[in-house]
Amino acid sequence: GAVVSQHPSRVICKSGTSVKIECRSLDFQATTMFWYRQFPKKSLMLMATSNEGSKATYEQGVEKDKFLINHASLTLSTLTVTSAHPEDSSFYICSARSGTGRNTQYFGPGTRLTVL
Amino acid sequence: EDQVTQSPEALRLQEGESSSLNCSYTVSGLRGLFWYRQDPGKGPEFLFTLYSAGEEKEKERLKATLTKKESFLHITAPKPEDSATYLCAVRDAGGTSYGKLTFGQGTILTVHP
Numbered sequence: 001g002a003v004v005s006q007h008p009s010r011v012i013c014k015s016g017t018s019v020k021i022e023c024r025s026l027d028f029q030a031t032t033m034f035w036y037r038q039f040p041k042k043s044l045m046l047m048a049t050s051n052e053g054s055k056a057t058y059e060q061g062v063e064k065d066k067f068l069i070n071h072a073s074l075t076l077s078t079l080t081v082t083s084a085h086p087e088d089s090s091f092y093i094c095s096a097r098s099g100t101g102r103n104t105q106y107f108g109p110g111t112r113l114t115v116l
Numbered sequence: 117e118d119q120v121t122q123s124p125e126a127l128r129l130q131e132g133e134s135s136s137l138n139c140s141y142t143v144s145g146l147r148g149l150f151w152y153r154q155d156p157g158k159g160p161e162f163l164f165t166l167y168s169a170g171e172e173k174e175k176e177r178l179k180a181t182l183t184k185k186e187s188f189l190h191i192t193a194p195k196p197e198d199s200a201t202y203l204c205a206v207r208d209a210g211g212t213s214y215g216k217l218t219f220g221q222g223t224i225l226t227v228h229p
Contacts, residue, residue, distance in 0.1 A: 004159075006159075032215060034217075042221070043203065043219045043220060043222050044160070044203070046216055046217070049216055091157075093159045095159075103215070104150070104165055105150070105215070106162060107160045109158055109159045110157070112157070
């Protein structure tokens, strides 16, 4: 299957700082990338959908000024958690999909964010 | 609104004891039902996509089937390394959804040696 990478895999930061997470599709062009959040022993919660070159579409209840998403190219999307607080601590996972139709969504390995 | 319900929440099997996981779904127009495997602290790993009722797919000890209302993931003679959380998701044919997936809560499978 296709390969999606995330960086960093784990990050610890102080409250009030901003953290950037990168998501890259390594062997295909991702026209659409998705950002999820996962709480312990819970399923994936979609935060936003981003298409290359256009603004991200956020799910209801997700603050777009808090979680900045940039899909700068067909292989890179970034999620920036601004002014992070302890309640933002979570497992963030990105996924990427090429084209439309029957294309599968492939997931990255996830980023564990801990805000002190 | 799309809904996906997985059962059971947790399943404990002995090595070699075959069983099935269920995924019931409600969607306006199905554009794919997906099964993923997730290990602790990792991202989901793609297993199967099913598109129409009656379709079946197999991979090693796993077999996925699909009806108009539900999907089953059959595990034949499981091994301890099959222990993981299995996630089911649907994609609907909604116009501006960009193919987003709606996930079930997952089934935590534990296979004891």
